[in-house]
Amino acid sequence: MKNDIRALRTARGLSQEALGTALDVSRQTINAIEAGRYDPSLPLAFRLARFFALPIEEIFDDGAGEKAGS
C-alpha cells in the first residue's frame, strides 16, 4: 500500500529516527513503511495520522478508489 509518509516527514524536517521516536517505533520500521516494504499495523497507522493531523485515507492509498476512467 502506497503512502505519503516520506513527503510529510521531510516537509517537517524530521529524520526517520526522530519520527520513529515520536511514534514509538524503530527507525527501521519508518524506513520500511516509507519504502513500501510492508504496511503499518492499524494502531501505528492511527498514530501516524494523528501525528500529521490527517485522516488515514489521505496518508495511505490502497488503490481501490481510482479504478478506471475519470
Added chain:
Amino acid sequence: MKNDIRALRTARGLSQEALGTALDVSRQTINAIEAGRYDPSLPLAFRLARFFALPIEEIFDDGAGEKAGS
C-alpha cells in the same frame, strides 16, 4: 482497539459469514475483530471502511482522542 463493526453489520442484516465473504476474509476473522480479539490489518480496515462507506476513524477507535475533560 474498539470498533463498531457488529452494529454496522447487523444494521444491514448481514451474517458474519456474509460480511467475511464480501470482504474476502473468513467469518472467524470477522468474529475476532468484532470481539476485539485483534485489530484488522490496514488493508482490511480499508475494505471495511469502504464497505460501510465510512472513514476508518469513525469505525475504529484507538482511544487516543478522548483524553480527559470535555
Added chain:
DNA sequence: TCCCTATGTAAAGCACGCTTTACACATATA
C-alpha cells in the same frame, strides 16, 4: 582526514493477522 548524522538493508526472533478444520450451542423450521 576524521567524525557525525541520515539513510538503506539484512538477519534472527517474537507477537499478531488470517487461514482451515473442527466442535459446541442456540434458534428456527419442517
Added chain:
DNA sequence: TATATGTGTAAAGCGTGCTTTACATAGGGA
C-alpha cells in the same frame, strides 16, 4: 426429531509487523 443457519471458540500453520544488532554508504563540518 431432524436439519439448517448463525455464532463462539480453539488449535495448527503460515506470512507479516516490529524489534535489536549490525554493517555499509553518502554528505557535511572540524
